Amino acid sequence: MTSMMTVDTAIYARWIVPIRPANICLENHCILIRERKIVAIVPQDEASQQYRANQVIELNTHVLMPGLINAHGHSAMTLFRGLADDLPLMEWLSDHIWPAEGQWVSEEFVQDGTLLAIAEMIRSGTTCFSDMYFFPEITAKVALEHGIRTQICFPVMDFPTAWGSGPDEYIHKGLQLIDQYRHNDFVSVAFGPHAPYTVSDEPLQKIVTLAEQLDVPVQIHLHETAFEVFDAEDKSGIRPIQRLADLGLLSPRLQCVHMTQISDEDLALLTSSRASVIHCPESNLKLASGFCPVDRLLDAGVNVALGTDGAASNNDLDLLGELRTAALLGKAVANNAAAINAFTALEMATINGAKALGLDEKIGSLEIGKFADIIAIDFSEIESAPLYDPISHLVYATSSRQVTHSWIGGDLRMNNRQLTMIDSQGLREKADQWASNISNHNMKK
């Protein structure tokens, strides 16, 4: 008799889409988890013969895949979901979002808004999210307490906010965060200069030096609209991405969010620097910001990840819906129905997100040695019938409400649609209280 290996958890599933190797779907396999990591993926009979598991979960109508990586968002803004819609970017920001932020953003706001966002993200299959918002130390704490993986991009901009007096203080506070979480598996910290039009050269130069010294990522909103690029060219003579390149910011550590405007020269800068692009299709559509040419980027070898952006401009944090939009829209923008095929869309939401965040050795696919960040999606209802190809269904015919289970670092964070670490009812009441305060204040104005 061979001796059996003991593991923490064994998940038996009807299908597994591991993302790596690419384009495969395993049938009737089992994932074995020990000490937070995947130790084996084997056929089910082999699993039951060779492994003794402390916990066994059988998912006979489900597909397992890597947890989704939401590479750009502003979690706390979930408290502004639906506060102002159907407005262009600058009017939406200047007349609604910035005044509301000036009035309401505080540690408590960030605490409650971030938790609401985390609840929604886990319920829709996200196991790792990037965040850029004020009081990032609160965001990091809330994420850590509730067991979800996160990249915190601490904001840097020229003007004072509730979080600090200006670039020097932002960078100073950010460096403390980098120090605090340097060896943390769940939280990574990145520089978050807001955008070329809100950060001047001096702080950007500091960020270039510090990011290189400390080897940490940088995330920035870039070429979100045609106006941004036009305005910069009009005032300075060069396009924003060229200015960042001249300052030395372009590198594999850079995460360029949006990029709806890409000239041939811009594309050359992206490919030569190996910077990543974070595509946020639904926010770009809703704010009529423009169309990111995803197919062209992928063809040129650029790593393209996906983000929901904040719930104030989306208005959900559903990355499964976002990857469907990315696949559908990407075809139309490329004028080619074969562009952004189903598997490519899944890659953008998983392994490409991990690459962008510098975490692809840890997460982004179901491979031995990686953290067990896994979601289960139920295909038992009639919306999944008939079934010819699980990969097609995941992208083109699956609602995020079919995500039933979520493990992050091997721990169960959602069990049959129930969050294990978050009191949904209490959270709902807190959100309603915020909405009531914010609405009453707006009405009085």
Place this chain on the structure above:
Amino acid sequence: MTSMMTVDTAIYARWIVPIRPANICLENHCILIRERKIVAIVPQDEASQQYRANQVIELNTHVLMPGLINAHGHSAMTLFRGLADDLPLMEWLSDHIWPAEGQWVSEEFVQDGTLLAIAEMIRSGTTCFSDMYFFPEITAKVALEHGIRTQICFPVMDFPTAWGSGPDEYIHKGLQLIDQYRHNDFVSVAFGPHAPYTVSDEPLQKIVTLAEQLDVPVQIHLHETAFEVFDAEDKSGIRPIQRLADLGLLSPRLQCVHMTQISDEDLALLTSSRASVIHCPESNLKLASGFCPVDRLLDAGVNVALGTDGAASNNDLDLLGELRTAALLGKAVANNAAAINAFTALEMATINGAKALGLDEKIGSLEIGKFADIIAIDFSEIESAPLYDPISHLVYATSSRQVTHSWIGGDLRMNNRQLTMIDSQGLREKADQWASNISNHNMKK
């Protein structure tokens, strides 16, 4: 004491968005239903004082709105959901869909596929759907048996199919259907000439005469792709819509499906004829067919309704998701974030659909005297928090899985997510059997 009026059903709801009057949301009102129709919408205390209801339903966290109208689809094709993806229209049709149809389409296929589609549509809020497919008499029968409202567009094309030998037989069979359902409230029948490139002048002329004599609608795929228009201009010197106009087909009875290519002259033909456009954004994206300029059409006064198209090119029949896509995409195509606002998107999926189908005196809004085609959507989960504006949430932050109840002509067709007239488990098994047969056949080839 005033005498109380007896009604069949009273639905007490937290919010009601009746669509007409436009842009309002009633709070804590009640809808009273008698003999299939809405007899009153009043504040809740008034309802309990003045009406005695045989059935009372309280929905304290829900919004009621008119059932959605899916103005274009091919229900039976749901059995091909996910059979072939990521392909351009003509390759997808010629190499995959048409051969599969040639092999599999039969009365039994249409029976099972249509029922699968109806189940999915009711579960996602649709209470009336238009269908264009072979064996339309089966589609009509299945819809009628399961209590969903439908417009059956019987197909007409130049070539023989499993349903008939050619145009004469299609039209002959269709006239029988028109006769059979002339006085039916649930089923209306329309001519369904497939497309300009599949129907020659002679049958189109017959359809013009008959549709006018019998006063029935005509639905046709039109200007779906740039190639369709280019090819017609190349061969005949005129654009397809001009050819239809010359034949006399353009009228308020005409439903033009897709219309991704619209010149100024095309727009003038649409406005002067008062024909409707049926916009199918997700199918247009997935097949990279092009972008329908919805904002331009609405500005010109054209009635624009929404359709999912068939599940083989979408790949779901979720009109709530479709109206969200229509709102988001419409802004980006118009390059204006204020275009296709939330309420406009709801109109497209309700009253505009009713207008296109010639049913706007019967359905499309919650008004006294109209049929009680009503859906309830639950806002109690955290994805709906916080809540500033129910109309915004319906469009930008609601999943079709939040549709909990559906009434069609006053009868409850879904009760707390459970279909009342359809055996979901049996349906799932039938769909799996079809998929198994179709997959095995494809593998043997």
